[in-house]
Amino acid sequence: MADATSPIAELGRRAKVAARRLATASTAQKDAALHAGADLLVDRSHDILEANAADLARAEEAGVAATVTDRLRLDPKRVGAMADGLRQVAALPDPVGEVLGGWVRPNGLRIAQVRVPLGVVAIIYENRPNVTSDAAGLCLKSGNAAFLRGSSGAIASNTAIAAVLREACAKVDLPADAVALVEDTSREAAVEFMQQRDTIDCLVPRGGPSLIKSIIEHATVPYVIDGDGNCHVYVDAAADLDMARAIVVNAKTSRPSVCNAAETLLVHADVAPRFLPALAADLEGVALVADPAAAALLAGATAATEDDWATEFVDLKLAVRVVGSLDDAIDHIARYGTGHSEAIVTRDLAAADRFTGEVDAAAVLVNASTRFVDGEQFGFGAEIGISTQKLHARGPMGLRQLTTAKFVVRGDGHVRT
Numbered sequence: 001m002a003d004a005t006s007p008i009a010e011l012g013r014r015a016k017v018a019a020r021r022l023a024t025a026s027t028a029q030k031d032a033a034l035h036a037g038a039d040l041l042v043d044r045s046h047d048i049l050e051a052n053a054a055d056l057a058r059a060e061e062a063g064v065a066a067t068v069t070d071r072l073r074l075d076p077k078r079v080g081a082m083a084d085g086l087r088q089v090a091a092l093p094d095p096v097g098e099v100l101g102g103w104v105r106p107n108g109l110r111i112a113q114v115r116v117p118l119g120v121v122a123i124i125y126e127n128r129p130n131v132t133s134d135a136a137g138l139c140l141k142s143g144n145a146a147f148l149r150g151s152s153g154a155i156a157s158n159t160a161i162a163a164v165l166r167e168a169c170a171k172v173d174l175p176a177d178a179v180a181l182v183e184d185t186s187r188e189a190a191v192e193f194m195q196q197r198d199t200i201d202c203l204v205p206r207g208g209p210s211l212i213k214s215i216i217e218h219a220t221v222p223y224v225i226d227g228d229g230n231c232h233v234y235v236d237a238a239a240d241l242d243m244a245r246a247i248v249v250n251a252k253t254s255r256p257s258v259c260n261a262a263e264t265l266l267v268h269a270d271v272a273p274r275f276l277p278a279l280a281a282d283l284e285g286v287a288l289v290a291d292p293a294a295a296a297l298l299a300g301a302t303a304a305t306e307d308d309w310a311t312e313f314v315d316l317k318l319a320v321r322v323v324g325s326l327d328d329a330i331d332h333i334a335r336y337g338t339g340h341s342e343a344i345v346t347r348d349l350a351a352a353d354r355f356t357g358e359v360d361a362a363a364v365l366v367n368a369s370t371r372f373v374d375g376e377q378f379g380f381g382a383e384i385g386i387s388t389q390k391l392h393a394r395g396p397m398g399l400r401q402l403t404t405a406k407f408v409v410r411g412d413g414h415v416r417t
Contacts, residue, residue: 100115
């Protein structure tokens, strides 16, 4: 049971008080806070970069992998991008107060369903200090308090960024605790953070499999999993093969370390002999693992294991299988997919309709790269993560996904008989 007297519990209570203020803040006031935050990020970039340099020095001393260090590293351009992100969120429509529906009952009761903030949105994340700014900005615009717990590796950077955003809120007479950062980065503190049932309305983890496993094991608050992306591209018998080559190359190589990158390619047997040998030249530098039928058509491919079909490689590696039919492709995705993003390349409308109707995923694409499954690309402006769950949000989580709804019922002295 969480300790109700701990510093984390106290920070959560302060965030909950702030959330009540934010829920009724005007759009103009929230946007003013976002613009003030953007200006302060730029004005204080020297302090932020100095804090980030301390994090980087500790990471290098500890021998942290280069990919992790790159995610941690800030520079003037990245700080500027964080500021631009806040300004972009300020320019988005405010979801709070949107009327989702309304009707009048035969007895005269007027019922409306209205969009409202979740309350306190907690985010637990790894070595990406830009998440501090991105998450806080999205929470602020959607009327939520941001309760943040970053990693030990980025603590100096996160503390500096959170301080700037707290000052920005105070400048426009919003509570500084609208942005609350847990500075205890111990594992025990992380578990305690996940169990603040009295204050946290929704928890969003941003991190790898170990973090997700910890959430599932320890969290006692409602959470939305930003899950694995074992994404597939299926090249149908009726595909435009030039289009398919461009889509597969983009889905796999444009940014292989992200969750919307393709990990498995499925190719219909009718087009595999023409498609795969030509594709291999476009995937130079990509390690290919394949079933026997695909391996016979791909120079340098090695045999795929059962684990390969279920693995999110987050690297320049691709699993390839030849399938006999659309049904086989759909069955493969149902068995191994993680419900993130799945794509079909085809000129057959009936095949496209079957694929979109039968494949169970947060996003299903026709003749487009899986890399488009992203909050900004969807027109949300930004996202707090990509949910692979079905409740309460699914897919890229933008401003609307950080809200819920309540019913407002208006009567005229109505009593129930």
